Amino acid sequence: MGRAMARRRFLALGGGLALTGGLSACASPVVSGLTGAQPNTADVLFWNLFTGGDGANMVLMEDAFRKAHPGVSLEATILSWGNPYYTKLALATASGTPPDVGIAHLSRLPLLAASGLLEPVADTGVTELGVTPDRFTPAAWRKATVDGTVYAVPLDTHPFVLFYDVDLARKAGLLNAAGDGLKPMSGKEAFLDALKAMKDAGAQYGAVMSITADPSTAWRCFSMVYSGLAGPVVSDSGTRVTIDDAAMEESFAFLRSLTSGGLMPGSLTGAGANALFSTGKAGFLFDGEWQIPAYRLVKGFHFNVVPFPALLGPKPVAYADSHALVVPRNSGRSAGRTHNAALLIKSLLDDSAVWAQGGHVPAWLPTQRSRAFLDQSPQRNYVQAAFSAVYDPVAWYTGAGSDFQNTVGATIIEVLAGRLTPKGGVAAMRADLKRYTTARPPVTMKEGATR
Amino acid sequence: MSTVSTVTTTTRPPSGTDGGGRTVDPAKMFNRLCATCMTLFALIWLVPFVWAIATSLRSDGAITEHPTSLFAGGWSLHAYRYAWDNYPIGSWYLNSLVISALSVVFTVVLCSMAAFALVFLRFRGRAAILALVTAGLMLPSEALVLPQFIEYRSLHLLGTYWALVLPYAVAPVSVFVFHAFFRGIPMPLIEAARIDGASWWRVYATVAMPMCRPAAATVAILTFITSWNAFLWPLLVLNQTKAQTIPVGLSSLVSPSNIQYAEVMASSVLGFLPLVAVFLVFQRQIVQGIATTGIR
Amino acid sequence: MTTVASTRPASTPSRPAALDHRTPSSERRAGLLLSAPFVLVYLVFVIGPLLIGVVVSLFNTTTVKSGLGEWVGLSNYTKVCADPLFWQAMWHSVLFTLFTTPPLVVLALVFAVLAARIRRGRVFYRIAFFAPYVVPSSVVALIFLWIYTPQVGLAPKFFHAVGLPVPDFIGSTSGGWTAVVLMTLWWTFGFNFVLYTAAIQDVPSDVYEAAAIDGAGPWQQIRFITVPLLGRTTSLVLILQILASLKVFDQIYLLLGGGPDQSTRPVIEYIYDTGFTSYRGGYGAAATLIYFAVIVAISAVWYGLRRWRATRAAA
Structure with a gap:
């Protein structure tokens, strides 16, 4: 004892x-x-959700900031992408311990802003550093505006784009005279012909897309097609279903015609799409431009990226989202820290040519028009997509990685796989949306100048 | 139980010694079978620990190439260095330590005082408090995180250690451990102290508390483990990167796409080592504490 | 042993039971003062959230914004009850309980009984089985995620080696349940094991001696003495296990994120998703209270049954 x-x-x-x-x-x-x-723990705390290539580029940009501002210590934290990140950001802000600068998708902005979690950009002092509306891609800046107030500084636009295999396209006779792009095409007939030509040129499939267990990609693709014909699927801040039944049925029928005719596999995982496209077994790949770095790693593989042509409507549409920089609200933040936050935001914008390496179109026009960016191929091909960008509809439940995308994406996958008819798809979509529109929004939102 | 087997063997005619007897005692056989079975399972139970430690000492390349041959590619402490440099594990340790230590102090003080009052003193509301504590044993307070969050937010306690210490400091179980122990203290002892002129506070502090060291140790150890391992509530309350506790901080490494196996396992080893060490030192007290309280 | 002996009082001397007019005021005051800190903290931080939950569930409160929001009456409750996802999540919690409770109780009983027959190595068993219980859930998830990794993990290798089909541990619903149940078994088994071991030690050894003299073999001893005497402990272990399993969050959230496609999401994660990810505080509070009521009902039924049995036994 x-x-x-x-x-x-x-x-x-x-x-x-x-x-x-x-x-x-x-x-x-x-x-x-x-x-x-x-x-x-540092003079400026920065939260982001980037891993892989984007993560590496972000670290380069953070290092550039540290070099330029040796007196300001920067602590950067990477959190898990999607809901975990946004939950953490909201809880930290509600707890009064938010980071000084955070990344947010513009598609997730409406809820963050309406809940009073973000500092209006005008109050952060970045305007004095030259961050003014006229120096941004207008579509991105508009999307950063909620109810008349700007809450985020857009960093990029990342559209859903059309990848093609250069060798197959040449064989299929789809390349333009210069060989640096596709011959102009417009309308669904021309697009289907291009897919057939790819298949005839020796590809197993005209096109591939990640479908299985990837509702977000399905939603992006569907959203692009449907937006050529009609407005957002929900409106009045997400409280009303505004589906154009005919347009939606036509969109579903078009997508189903790709998979039912054997031009595109109706169920394929992301890894499968990657394998088929990078080995010359598929002519086109429908995906986000952020996949560019992954395909660059494939030795001896020639690909190019262009914006989607007009499919069902008269004009081309680009489904896109934007990464943006936000300053979470913190009543205890000193003026000095706010200034550091502004310095970081400005520095990241100025460095966004590095960011563009990941495939993104810089939203900061001084960079977008600089040599450093215009020398980057294929990124320069789809700058226009940033200007014709269609984002997720404004609602408290939409946005990157949201339940909403998972739910409607699952329905779209059913249609692509042929388990639902286009007509049945419309009914299923209406039912999906109804669950969200009838739920009581946690905050009241006014649909202002966002559209 | 040792008596059981000796009794069994002696009441029967001795049937050959270990090894080559023709008629083997079935009881002995049975016990030997038990021992083999149990040892096998106990070893299986240790596999995840061994596997984690072994992985943490290897290099990622060797792991992907020869996942199951533990010695391929040599061993090194590189992954530990990486984990320590890349994650603020030091800060997380410190937070966990401060929070757990504060929880222990508050729990022992608050719960022993309440139990002392409940056992030795007659006062208005005693029955009500006893009922409250009994009911509290069964209430799933963990399920109330949402209203808890809303309350703490309006009290401006979120992001502080207190948000974690206060709810753990009033565990009804701890009151019961002290309650059970104080009931074992002979009443004349307390009365004698009172006759000597000691105030109730002095009786509590100088007579009762020194006698209930074992109970205090049980409560302290169990509170420490519970508070160190808490996950959901700290996940909601402490959000700043360096303000997190070990479990919450390490949870940010949980991702199926994370292929830095050695580094992740090194972090896990750093995560379980302190508590397993505490457990090995105090295993007797911990196990008996659990057995006596019967409630996590 | 000493700890057990001393924490379990041998005798229970008579205690001041009822308050009467002869109780000195100093004693009353001391009682109040000594219990006040506990009671205050308990009321504010444990009972407080319950009451706040009731209030908030009647409003459209935003979790991350101060203020209650607009009054909505009982409509949060009707909406929760009408949401199939809520009931699915409830079912997942029940399913987890059904999957984990039988093995955790039965195996713990079997192992404790077997361990009690072995003279040497008890400390070793105790350490091996109980050590996982002191490991934080996120560390357990890290280790098991690595064990479950396709191709290179230990579990797929093992399944392959013994000729079983390798489940997709993280990517499929059935594989996900397998993964979570095995991990939980490893993690929490030691707790029940310890409870049973302690209970077995309380069985007086002369009972066995008598049985052995009567010629009872080891199996008969277990079957007719040990297990029946453990009835009360089994009842306790069972209810503790059911309550703990119904509260599952950590393992499923960490390992599977409630996926794939929310097919394993337990009810606490549903509350987390609606209340914290979507900021729907009022709605989440309503879901909390419905769930809370279910748990309290189960506890109350168990408590009632136990009382009823006790009185019947006494009568």
């Missing part, structure tokens, strides 16, 4: 020593944890 007691005392003493040692070493975060003040 005595020995046990001695051992316990010794352990308690050791623990106490370790605790005091640790306390004095990292006193400030501990004290702030006890008092509830913002833990100032």
Whole structure:
């Protein structure tokens, strides 16, 4: 017993020593944890959700900021993409311990802004640094505006685009005279002909797309096709279903005609699409431009990327989203920290040619019009897509990685696979949307200048 | 139980010694079978630990090439260095330590005081408090995180250690452990102290508390483990990167697409080592504490 | 042993039971003062959220915004009850309970009974089985995610080696349940094992001696003495296990994220998703309270049954 007691005392003493040692070493975060003040672990805290190629580019841009502002320490944290990130951002802001700068998709902005989680851009001091509306892609800037107030500084536009295999396209006679793009085409007939030509040129499939367990990609593709014919599927801040039944049925029928005719596989995983396209077994790939870095890694594979042509409507439509920089609201943030946040935002914009390496179109016009960007191919091919971008409809439940995308995407996958008729697809879509439009929004939103 | 087997063997005619007897004692056989079975399962139970440690000492390339041959590619501590440099594990440790230590102190003080009052003192509301604590044993307070979050937000407690310490400091189980123990203290002892002129507070602090060290140890250890391992509530409350606890911080590494196996396993080993060490030192007390309280 | 002996009082001396007019005021005051800190913190931080939950569930409260929002009456409750996703999530929690409770209770009983027959190595078993219980859930998830990794993980290799079809542990619903159940078994098994071991040690050894003299073999001893005497413990282990399993969140959230396609999402994650990811505080509070009521009902039924049995046994 005595020995046990001695051992316990010794352990308690050791623990106490370790605790005091640790306390004095990292006193400030501990004290702030006890008092509830913002833990100032760095002069500017930055949260993002980028891994892989985008993540590496972001680290380069962060390093450039550190180099340019040696007196300002930057702490960058990468969180899991999608709902976990947005949940964390919201909870941190509600707790009064948000980062100073965060990344947000513009499609997720309406809810963040309407919940009062974001600082209006005008209050962050970036305007004084030259960040003004006239220097951004107008579609992105409009989408950054919620109810008349701008809440985010767009960093890029990342559209859903058309990848093609250059060798197959040449064989199929689809290349233009210069060989740096496709011959102009318009309308669904021309598009179907192009797919057939690819197949005739020796490809197993005219086109491929990631479908299985990938509702977001299905939704992006569908959204692009449907938007050529009709307006958003929900309106009045997402409280009313505004489906154009005829247009939706036509869109579904068109997509189904791709898979039912053998031009495109009706069920394929992302890895499968990658394998088929990168080995010359598919002429086209429908995907986001962020896949460019992945295909660059394939040795001896020649591909190019162009915006989608007009399919069902008279004009080409690009489904897109934008990464943007936001300043989460924090009543305790000092003017100095806010200024650091503004400096970081400006620095990231100025560096967005690095960001464009990931395939994205910079929203910052000084970069978009610079040599550093215009020399990047194929990125320069689809700059126009950023200007004709169609985003997710404005609602509290839409946006990148949201349940909404998963739900409607699942219905679209059913149609692509032929398990639902185009007509049945319309009914299923209406039922999906109804679940969201009839749910009570957690915040009241006014649909302002966002459209 | 040792008595069982000796009794069984001695009540029967000795049937050959270990090894080559013609008629083997079925009881002995049975026990030997038990031992083999149990040892096998116990070893299986240790596999994840061993596997994690072994993986953490290898290099990612060797792991992908020869996943199951533990010695291919040599061993090194590189992954630990990487994990320590890339994740603020030091800060996470410190947060966990401070939160758990505060929880222990508050739990022991608050719960022992309440239990002392409930056992030795007559006062208005005693029955109500007892009922409240009994009911609290069964209430799934973890399920209430949403209203809890809303309450703490309006009290401006989110993002502080207190948000984690306060709800854990009033575990009804701990009151019951002290309650059960105080009931074992002879009443004359308390009365004698009172006759000597000691105030109730002095009786509590200088007579009752020193006698209930074992109960305090049980409560302290169990509170420490519970509070160190808590996940959902700290996930909601502490959001700043360096303000997180070990479990929440490490949860950010959970991703099926993470292929840095060695680094992730090194972080896991760093995550379980302190508690497993605490467990190995105090395993007797911990296990008996669980057995006596019967409630997590 | 010493701890057990001393925390379990041998005798229960008479205690001051009822308050009467002879109780000195100093004692009353001391009682209030000593219990006040606990009661205050308990009321504010444990009972408080319950009451706030009731209030908030009647409003359209935004989780991340101060203020209650507009009054909506009971409509949050009707909407929760009408949402098939809520009931699916409830079912997933029940399913998890059905999957984990039988093995966790039965295996713990079997192992504890077997371990009790072995003289040596008890500390080793205790350490091996209980050590996982002190490991944080996220660390358990990290280790098991690695074990479940397709192609290179230990579990697929093992399944392959013994000739079983390798399930898609993370990508499919059935594989996901397998993964979560195996992980939970490993993680929490030790707790029940310890409870049973302690209960077996309380069985007086002369009962066995008597049985052995009567010629009862080891199997008969287990069958007719140990297991029946563990009835009360089994009842406790069972209810603790059911309550704990119905509260499942960590394992499923960490390992599967409630997926694939929300097919394993437990009810706490449903509350998390609606209340925190979508900020629907009022709605989430309504879901919380419905779930809370179910748990309290189960506890109450168990408690009632136990009382009823106890009184019947006494009578």
